[in-house]
Every structure is written in structure tokens, then in C-alpha cells.
Amino acid sequence: MEYLEKYGYMPDREKMDRALTMIAANLENISSEQVYKDCFSMMDLTTLKTDDTPASVTKLVKKVNAFKESRPDWPLPASVCVYSNFAETVRNARLCDFNITVVSACFPTSQSFLEVKLKECEMAVERGADEVDIVLALNAFLAGDYEAASEEIRQVRKCIDAVAQKQGRHVHLKVILETGLLRTPEAIANASFLAMEAGADFIKTSTGKVDVNATPVAAYVMCECIARYHEMTGKKIGFKPAGGISSAADALCYYSIVSTVLGKEWLNKSLFRFGVSRVANSILSAVEQKTVTYF
Numbered sequence: 001m002e003y004l005e006k007y008g009y010m011p012d013r014e015k016m017d018r019a020l021t022m023i024a025a026n027l028e029n030i031s032s033e034q035v036y037k038d039c040f041s042m043m044d045l046t047t048l049k050t051d052d053t054p055a056s057v058t059k060l061v062k063k064v065n066a067f068k069e070s071r072p073d074w075p076l077p078a079s080v081c082v083y084s085n086f087a088e089t090v091r092n093a094r095l096c097d098f099n100i101t102v103v104s105a106c107f108p109t110s111q112s113f114l115e116v117k118l119k120e121c122e123m124a125v126e127r128g129a130d131e132v133d134i135v136l137a138l139n140a141f142l143a144g145d146y147e148a149a150s151e152e153i154r155q156v157r158k159c160i161d162a163v164a165q166k167q168g169r170h171v172h173l174k175v176i177l178e179t180g181l182l183r184t185p186e187a188i189a190n191a192s193f194l195a196m197e198a199g200a201d202f203i204k205t206s207t208g209k210v211d212v213n214a215t216p217v218a219a220y221v222m223c224e225c226i227a228r229y230h231e232m233t234g235k236k237i238g239f240k241p242a243g244g245i246s247s248a249a250d251a252l253c254y255y256s257i258v259s260t261v262l263g264k265e266w267l268n269k270s271l272f273r274f275g276v277s278r279v280a281n282s283i284l285s286a287v288e289q290k291t292v293t294y295f
Contacts, residue, residue, distance in 0.1 A: 091128030180212025206243035213243025242275025
């Protein structure tokens, strides 16, 4: 496969299985209040419901605004993640320091005209998006047209950079691989290198809208690809697992994978995020030793 040969990488399934077994066995040993708070600080607190409304999104943002008052010793989530049309809603309601993440470019399928995708991304950044999450064009990638899949990412990168530059800021681009549809470690690795080379600041596992979303195997492969890409180019790319992450234990698992493969320098919100809607309350509950339903 083109990118695997270029970057000299091939997933070692036996090595990966051994590593993931050790990680799972060690989760209790890394569980601590500080690690949970670190995980909390790297969350993209997400609402991507068909029935989201300006009122429901504003309600979520107000909870984040008030969070520091109720728990001053906790960090804020890294961002609130919404559909593109709610970027301005979040911006208008935001009173504290967290980013606005949007899913864009015809999320979650990416099945539309490139011009439509670019316009959505442009409008989202104009309305305040700090981070844009798009889906890899699987219709091209799975057909073997890597150039078309790569070119689409480059076009989105160019589009959001142009708008952000006019505003005097930088907008991060996360590319969702939809690993559950790629099926094999080799395909996941190939897509990872393609997305990084085309201009992604982060690579992300999943939309949360298909049957199989984030898995430890997919995460491990993606992190190994990030490590290899950094080794060969000097560029640090971020990692974001998303979809199906529902508990504090899940968060610890992905935290441990990143720590094991990429090292502690990746354990910050500039290089590591969780896409979550339910984990926030689970982490709060784990630390406070009671059921918490703040979010």
C-alpha cells in the first residue's frame, strides 16, 4: 500500500495485542485524580443530535461557563463540539476559555460536492469555529483514489486557513478516518499517513455515527503512525479517539495508549483529545465517588 511503503510502516498485530493486553491490565495502577482531571481537560464535550437546537446548545455552553464556579480545582474541557450551524451560538454564549469545535464538510458521511463542503467549512470559521473536524472522503479512499481523498483535505486546509488568516488566527483541522469502515490495521495506517501528509493537525478515529467506532486497536495503529510520521518529518500530529467512549475507564485506556506509544509530551490538549458526550459525568463520578450528572 502506497503510504505504508513510503513511511516504512507495517502494523505488527502480535506486538499490538501484547501491548494492549498489558495496558488493560495496568489501568487500575494509573487511575488517579490527576489523570482523570487531565483526561477531562482534553475532552471535546460533544452534542451532535438531530434535535439539537440553539436553546439546547446554549444550555450546554452555560454549564461549561458555570463549571469553574462549582469546581474551581477542575480544568475546563478543551472545547465544545457542535454542528457547523451552531458555531455562532456557542461563540455568543461562551464566557470562559474553551475552544469551539465544529463537525463540518457534510459530516458524518462526507457524501456531497466538494464546493458544498468547502462552503460549510468557510461559514463555520467565519462564525467562530476554532477547530474543524471533517470526514475522510471514503468514497474516494475505498475506491483506491488516494489522490482525490488527499486533495479534498488539502482544499479544506486551504479554505479554513484563508478565512482564519483574515481574522488573524489559526484554525485546527481534524480528519476523521472512520476506522470502523476501514476494517484492517493496514487500511487504518494508510489513511492515517494520507491525512497527516495532506494537512491534518489531528487524526480522529470515528464519527460516532457508524456501528464500530473508536477501538483500542485502531487507536494503537494511529498512534504508531503519528510516531512514525514525527520521526520522519519532525511534525507532531494530534490524536483524537471518538465514538463509543462512554466511561472513565474508556478514557483511561486511550490515555494509556497515547502515553505508551507517543509518550508524555502528547498528553495535553494541544496533541490529544477525546470526542465525548457521556464521559464527562463518568470522570466526575469516578473522582467524587458518587453519581454526578452535571452535564
